[in-house]
Amino acid sequence: MKLFIDTANLDEIREINSWGVLAGVTTNPSLIAKEKRDFKATVTEIAGLVDGPISAEVVSLTSEEMVAEAMPLTAIHPNIVIKVPMTAEGLKATSMFREKGIKTNVTLVFSAAQALLAAKAGAAYVSPFLGRLDDIGHDGMDLIREIVTIFDAHLIETEIIAASIRRVTHVTEAAAAGAHISTIPYSVFQQMVKHPLTDAGIERFLKDWESAVK
Numbered sequence: 001m002k003l004f005i006d007t008a009n010l011d012e013i014r015e016i017n018s019w020g021v022l023a024g025v026t027t028n029p030s031l032i033a034k035e036k037r038d039f040k041a042t043v044t045e046i047a048g049l050v051d052g053p054i055s056a057e058v059v060s061l062t063s064e065e066m067v068a069e070a071m072p073l074t075a076i077h078p079n080i081v082i083k084v085p086m087t088a089e090g091l092k093a094t095s096m097f098r099e100k101g102i103k104t105n106v107t108l109v110f111s112a113a114q115a116l117l118a119a120k121a122g123a124a125y126v127s128p129f130l131g132r133l134d135d136i137g138h139d140g141m142d143l144i145r146e147i148v149t150i151f152d153a154h155l156i157e158t159e160i161i162a163a164s165i166r167r168v169t170h171v172t173e174a175a176a177a178g179a180h181i182s183t184i185p186y187s188v189f190q191q192m193v194k195h196p197l198t199d200a201g202i203e204r205f206l207k208d209w210e211s212a213v214k
């Protein structure tokens with residue numbers, strides 16, 4: 001499984017990238033708005049930091065407008081992936097992008113039927129939202145498993161991005177289920193690296209070392 005970071009914050013991207021684990025970045029309009037910076041400038045800087053797919057989302061609602069909005073973004077860097085919403089217009093745009101050789105990430109996927117449509121329209125990536133399904137009392141991981149089963153059965157090459165990750169077990173369970181990618185918030189990366197027994201172990205080793213060398 002590849003690990004992406006789900007943020008538009010440059011410091012967070014720099015830090016996780018320095019761990020040597022990062023394969024890409026996803027952003028969305030809410031994450032961009034949080035940074036209070038120019039959208040295009042932010043995406044340009046991210047593309048300069050991380051050597052992997054960088055998802056930049058369009059906010060237009062018609063396919064023609066989505067394509068027009070995306071063109072200046074695709075000019076930023078060959079790694080830019082256009083994120084489009086899972087709607088009929090988003091599917092039309094996805095198929096137009098495919099004809100132009102532009103990769104898309106179909107976002108806001110909440111059912112296997114939506115994921116199948118997105119793949120058939122030519123999406124390079126689909127993003128099922130685990131956390132938001134959990135929030136309304138569903139099991140987001142069931143959706144990941146269902147999409148993996150369908151894509152495997154039909155040799156569909158669209159990559160599944162486990163999105164709306166809220167906790168460490170979302171990442172490990174999505175990996176076990178066969179999702180190709182998890183896009184992970186900075187806070188969850190920080191939780192992933194930690195274990196109380198690791199901290200206690202370091203403390204004990206240092207204490208023993210100091211008493212032995214004194």
Ligand code: E4P
Binds near residue numbers: 027028163164165183
């Ligand atoms: C996916 O690409 C989205 O940016 C993201 O994972 C949404 O997560 P949220 O439900 O925590 O906003």
